[in-house]
Amino acid sequence: xxxxxxxxxxxxxxxxxxxxxxxxxxxxxxxxxxxxxxxxxxxxxxxxxxxxxxxxxxxxxxxxxxxxxxxxxxxxxxxxxxxxxxxxxxxxxxxxxxxxxxxxxxxxxxxxxxxxxxxxxxxxxxxxxxxxxxxxxxxxxxxxxxxxxxxxxxxxxxxxxxxxxxxxxxxxxxxxxxxxxxxxxxxxxxxxxxxxxxxxxxxxxxxxxxxxxxxxxxxxxxxxxxxxxxxxxxxxxxxxxxxxxxxxxxxxxxxxxxxxxxx
Amino acid sequence: xxxxxxxxxxxxxxxxxxxxxxxxxxxxxxxxxxxxxxxxxxxxxxxxxxxxxxxxxxxxxxxxxxxxxxxxxxxxxxxxxxxxxxxxxxxxxxxxxxxxxxxxxxxxxxxxxxxxxxxxxxxxxxxxxxxxxxxxxxxxxxxxxxxxxxxxxxxxxxxxxxxxxxxxxxxxxxxxxxxxxxxxxxxxxxxxxxxxxxxxxxxxxxx
Numbered sequence: 001x002x003x004x005x006x007x008x009x010x011x012x013x014x015x016x017x018x019x020x021x022x023x024x025x026x027x028x029x030x031x032x033x034x035x036x037x038x039x040x041x042x043x044x045x046x047x048x049x050x051x052x053x054x055x056x057x058x059x060x061x062x063x064x065x066x067x068x069x070x071x072x073x074x075x076x077x078x079x080x081x082x083x084x085x086x087x088x089x090x091x092x093x094x095x096x097x098x099x100x101x102x103x104x105x106x107x108x109x110x111x112x113x114x115x116x117x118x119x120x121x122x123x124x125x126x127x128x129x130x131x132x133x134x135x136x137x138x139x140x141x142x143x144x145x146x147x148x149x150x151x152x153x154x155x156x157x158x159x160x161x162x163x164x165x166x167x168x169x170x171x172x173x174x175x176x177x178x179x180x181x182x183x184x185x186x187x188x189x190x191x192x193x194x195x196x197x198x199x200x201x202x203x204x205x206x207x208x209x210x211x212x213x214x215x216x217x218x219x220x221x222x223x224x225x226x227x228x229x230x231x232x233x234x235x236x237x238x239x240x241x242x243x244x245x246x247x248x249x250x251x252x253x254x255x256x257x258x259x260x261x262x263x
Numbered sequence: 264x265x266x267x268x269x270x271x272x273x274x275x276x277x278x279x280x281x282x283x284x285x286x287x288x289x290x291x292x293x294x295x296x297x298x299x300x301x302x303x304x305x306x307x308x309x310x311x312x313x314x315x316x317x318x319x320x321x322x323x324x325x326x327x328x329x330x331x332x333x334x335x336x337x338x339x340x341x342x343x344x345x346x347x348x349x350x351x352x353x354x355x356x357x358x359x360x361x362x363x364x365x366x367x368x369x370x371x372x373x374x375x376x377x378x379x380x381x382x383x384x385x386x387x388x389x390x391x392x393x394x395x396x397x398x399x400x401x402x403x404x405x406x407x408x409x410x411x412x413x414x415x416x417x418x419x420x421x422x423x424x425x426x427x428x429x430x431x432x433x434x435x436x437x438x439x440x441x442x443x444x445x446x447x448x449x450x451x452x453x454x455x456x457x458x459x460x461x462x463x464x465x466x467x468x469x470x
Contacts, residue, residue, distance in 0.1 A: 011451065012448070015455075051314060052407075052409075059330050067334050067337045074341070
């Protein structure tokens, strides 16, 4: 295909409407062509304006709270916040008079009671957050399994086991695909992808250069999933491998292999 | 930002640009992931919740799923805010593209591809959503886009909608519409070119 052929595909790529083979070829061209990358950004802006044509709808107010709670939980998980130190002397200084002891005791009881209630409240909130995330996790698992079984039950379906190696030691993945090339990768125990990086799937056929597949980022427990299309030439016999690349993917692998299948 | 200097009627552009700069600053703040970043994420949510949720509702046609994906989108913004590159596009385009892409992923995951494709959400009555002072999108902008879309011939508009909101590829659209693939490709291209021209003429198109 020529540069002009690729240019004529950019508007459809902005709508993600290209068929898998065309999209793959265009992505390879985009990695090398500044002009097409810039024109694609232009078409993406036009495509995004379609969003302004839909009927406006308002999410329920709880969504904001759920997001902000999840963000706070992530922040707390990523660093230990030192507890503020209380100045006992400052507290007791105001209760220096013997006559004030009764009032102080009453205050103390009230404060202790408030602290207990506050802790109970926090603990209940934590439990609710935990249960919500467990439910979400279970729902996602069910969806993944559903899609996996869908492909697996298609005519000519195959499953490849991928084993971790090098920095991906300990990771595993299953890659399922059918005769039409519809495919899904389910990976577990992958190390987190650093900012600006994503994992990328590769199809290796014989001694030919690896054919680039889609990219994905694992979640905070190292699980990742990818829906992709197996290229025709890789349907019969291929090695499937996963490397860590720049976000958006590369045209040739640049990192060592994190996961790979046997032949 | 790369402004299109071919058009002089850019009233919306002029009022839009400071908001873009503000949103770029908010995304930069989010990327730091500190207290201020958390507040910035809250502000981005207040500005973009309606437009992103509207897109997700149009794609998924289910409040619970759409709210769940909206939450995923903002968590993604929190985790990967550093990936936003102001040289490559506007915050609006980045956020809408992210939400649309997550919405289509969810649509595929819940196996709704076989459902009867809901056309343009036409049967859904519009919710009463008034312009909040914080909202990134004003009703005038919706009006401009709807007016542009109404000027597209139906045969050009439909493939764009099926691709954007139903995640169908050109081949799938050809099957859905019972039209030859070549015809679908030509109509999509004509539709996108015309849409760009119409939005440019109204100053809505600015990159």
